[in-house]
Amino acid sequence: MKEDRKRILRGCICAALGGVFWGFSGTCGQYLFAHWPVSSLWLTCVRLLSAGTILLVMALIKDAGEVKRLLRSPRDLALTALYGVGGLMLCQYSYMTGISHSNAATTTVLQTTTIVMVMVIDCLHRRRKPKWHESLSVALALFGTFMLATGGNPGQMVLSAKGLFWGLMTAASMTFYTLLGRPLTAKWSRNAMMGLAMLMGGIVLTLGARSWTLYTPLPATGWLLVCGIVAMGTLISFSLFIQGIRDAGPVRSSILSVTEPVSAALLAFFWLGTRFTPADLIGFAAILATVFLLAKQE
Numbered sequence: 001m002k003e004d005r006k007r008i009l010r011g012c013i014c015a016a017l018g019g020v021f022w023g024f025s026g027t028c029g030q031y032l033f034a035h036w037p038v039s040s041l042w043l044t045c046v047r048l049l050s051a052g053t054i055l056l057v058m059a060l061i062k063d064a065g066e067v068k069r070l071l072r073s074p075r076d077l078a079l080t081a082l083y084g085v086g087g088l089m090l091c092q093y094s095y096m097t098g099i100s101h102s103n104a105a106t107t108t109v110l111q112t113t114t115i116v117m118v119m120v121i122d123c124l125h126r127r128r129k130p131k132w133h134e135s136l137s138v139a140l141a142l143f144g145t146f147m148l149a150t151g152g153n154p155g156q157m158v159l160s161a162k163g164l165f166w167g168l169m170t171a172a173s174m175t176f177y178t179l180l181g182r183p184l185t186a187k188w189s190r191n192a193m194m195g196l197a198m199l200m201g202g203i204v205l206t207l208g209a210r211s212w213t214l215y216t217p218l219p220a221t222g223w224l225l226v227c228g229i230v231a232m233g234t235l236i237s238f239s240l241f242i243q244g245i246r247d248a249g250p251v252r253s254s255i256l257s258v259t260e261p262v263s264a265a266l267l268a269f270f271w272l273g274t275r276f277t278p279a280d281l282i283g284f285a286a287i288l289a290t291v292f293l294l295a296k297q298e
Contacts, residue, residue, distance in 0.1 A: 011247025025233020052198030087177025089201030110167030
């Protein structure tokens with residue numbers, strides 16, 4: 001019993017820290033966009049290629065045989081490519097582009113509507129009616145998005161159309177890779193599958209957009225922030241959150257994932273001087289409440 005409590009506590013700490021590091025990476029991106037003409041497309045390519053290469057090397061060191069088996073499985077390799085390009089690549093690009101048009105806190109909160117999108121798809125797939133707390137979560141998500149976009153006045157837009165679009169696109173693409181990734185993560189190791197998916201997504205985006213032409217010279221501070229986004233915001237954060245799910249379970253980890261938008265908002269406020277209106281705070285609270293509602297155990 002004592003060991004179980006220690007394991008759960010460790011999982012809760014890991015899940016919370018994972019969210020904090022994700023929020024930190026978003027704030028780093030906001031700082032980059034504010035101080036240098038950095039392209040979100042270029043930054044996404046660097047993030048995916050760097051993190052994918054590191055994860056794949058780690059997978060080869062730990063179990064090269066599994067990587068070979070995945071490469072020799074046409075169906076799972078095709079799903080991994082779809083997961084990497086249609087899910088991870090689009091999500092990371094949308095996230096960074098959303099931040100460039102608004103701020104880290106707003107984009108991260110809009111990303112949280114993923115949990116509502118997954119619930120709606122599950123209801124449609126199973127042809128069932130949503131439960132009361134699920135219906136309430138949809139209403140709260142819509143209300144929160146409305147408050148962020150209009151400031152409570154339907155006759156105006158305080159959030160740019162691009163900021164709103166890319167924030168919701170982040171949530172939609174995250175929903176896609178969350179659902180598609182379930183069978184893959186159950187069958188293959190995290191490093192092998194995620195490494196290949198990130199690398200594929202990064203290669204497709206780099207070649208398709210010729211992202212090397214978008215490079216902007218950065219000082220040491222800028223490169224330090226890029227490294228922070230790759231290491232802390234991708235490699236460490238994901239590993240911590242996966243450990244949190246294993247030790248504390250998906251329900252507790254989902255609740256503790258609210259540390260991501262909260263940390264992004266606090267860092268943006270204290271570090272970058274971002275100011276939020278009362279309407280922003282109401283929108284944040286409404287959307288974050290959906291996490292607690294949908295993590296409700298029946």
